[in-house]
Amino acid sequence: MSHDPRAFRNALGWFTTGVAVVTTQLEGEAPIGITVNSFSSVSLDPALVLWCLDKGSDTLPVFEKCSCFTVNVLGEDQKDVSNTLARAGHHQLDGMNVVKGVNGCAKLEDALAVFECEVHARHDAGDHIILVGAVKAFSSAEEGRPLLYHRGGYQALAG
Numbered sequence: 456m457s458h459d460p461r462a463f464r465n466a467l468g469w470f471t472t473g474v475a476v477v478t479t480q481l482e483g484e485a486p487i488g489i490t491v492n493s494f495s496s497v498s499l500d501p502a503l504v505l506w507c508l509d510k511g512s513d514t515l516p517v518f519e520k521c522s523c524f525t526v527n528v529l530g531e532d533q534k535d536v537s538n539t540l541a542r543a544g545h546h547q548l549d550g551m552n553v554v555k556g557v558n559g560c561a562k563l564e565d566a567l568a569v570f571e572c573e574v575h576a577r578h579d580a581g582d583h584i585i586l587v588g589a590v591k592a593f594s595s596a597e598e599g600r601p602l603l604y605h606r607g608g609y610q611a612l613a614g
């Protein structure tokens with residue numbers, strides 16, 4: 456199918472998602488993070504999740520090599536974190552509230568949910584790669600409100 460990429464994006468934009476930051480770290484290097492909305496659950500047993508990375512991202516060389524990553528689900532008050540880690544070429548976690556998780560990757564202390572993964576598989580998929588993570592540990596807030604992404608902009612739950 457040949458298609459207009461903008462029309463395709465617009466159609467995809469009706470599928471409202473949450474927003475997450477995926478963090479990782481290579482041995483001896485500073486941790487990095489990237490804002491994503493392609494996060495999805497895959498399998499309950501074993502516990503597997505996935506997200507997709509644009510092959511054009513500056514972070515590709517790191518995510519091609521890393522053995523772990525952590526998915527940090529953002530709350531509605533974390534738009535600034537989302538915007539910071541969505542800026543081209545800006546993926547440092549400086550000034551953010553992070554601690555080291557059991558998988559060795561940095562995790563955001565204020566996230567609503569955190570999934571600490573080891574890389575289970577990488578799949579080539581067009582202009583993206585699919586990263587599948589085996590969840591080694593997770594945590595979840597008791598309450599809170601998620602940051603939403605809809606048709607190219609942030610939203611919050613009504614009510």
Ligand SMILES: Cc1cc2nc3c(=O)[nH]c(=O)nc-3n(C[C@H](O)[C@H](O)[C@H](O)COP(=O)(O)O)c2cc1C
Nearest residue numbers: 490491492493507508509512513514541542543544
């Ligand atoms: C809400 C939101 C969701 C995004 N989702 C993804 C995603 O799933 N995968 C991805 O590779 N980039 C995604 N991006 C883009 C990256 O966050 C970032 O803008 C891009 O990687 C910057 O270019 P760089 O990686 O070359 O620095 C998203 C951006 C925003 C604001």
